[in-house]
Amino acid sequence: MAKEKKGRVKGALTEKDLGRLKESLLREKQRVLRQGNFTREVMDTPTTTGDLSSHRTHIADQGTENFQREFASQLRSIEARSLREIDEALNRMDQGRYGICEKCGKPIPLARLEVVPYARFCMKCAQQRNTGE
Numbered sequence: 001m002a003k004e005k006k007g008r009v010k011g012a013l014t015e016k017d018l019g020r021l022k023e024s025l026l027r028e029k030q031r032v033l034r035q036g037n038f039t040r041e042v043m044d045t046p047t048t049t050g051d052l053s054s055h056r057t058h059i060a061d062q063g064t065e066n067f068q069r070e071f072a073s074q075l076r077s078i079e080a081r082s083l084r085e086i087d088e089a090l091n092r093m094d095q096g097r098y099g100i101c102e103k104c105g106k107p108i109p110l111a112r113l114e115v116v117p118y119a120r121f122c123m124k125c126a127q128q129r130n131t132g133e
């Protein structure tokens with residue numbers, strides 16, 4: 001009981017850490033979902049091309065619209081990926097595999113998880129992946 005404070009395994013996450021990280025994952029998920037609503041609005045706005053009420057639409061407006069739609073569709077794929085990463089992180093948490101590098105099996109430092117709560121790799125492995133291994 002008395003030794004509980006410092007008695008944690010090096011690199012292992014405490015219940016408290018996990019709780020906090022889970023919260024930030026859920027917050028991040030909410031944020032992505034809210035942003036998704038905005039993106040969907042842009043995507044679902046019908047194009048004015050061919051619309052009878054679009055007499056006043058200038059070519060410049062259409063360009064802006066195309067750009068917005070393209071931007072929105074890029075955002076959507078980023079959102080979809082983020083959501084998947086977040087959900088997978090939450091799954092790993094449930095299964096007790098959270099915070100372990102998927103490549104080398106070492107614990108991912110808490111400092112990294114606090115920045116990227118859905119990180120699947122430790123810093124070293126993530127860097128190796130980015131440089132094409």
Ligand SMILES: [Zn+2]
Pocket residue numbers: 101102103104105106121122123124125126
């Ligand atoms: Zn690793």
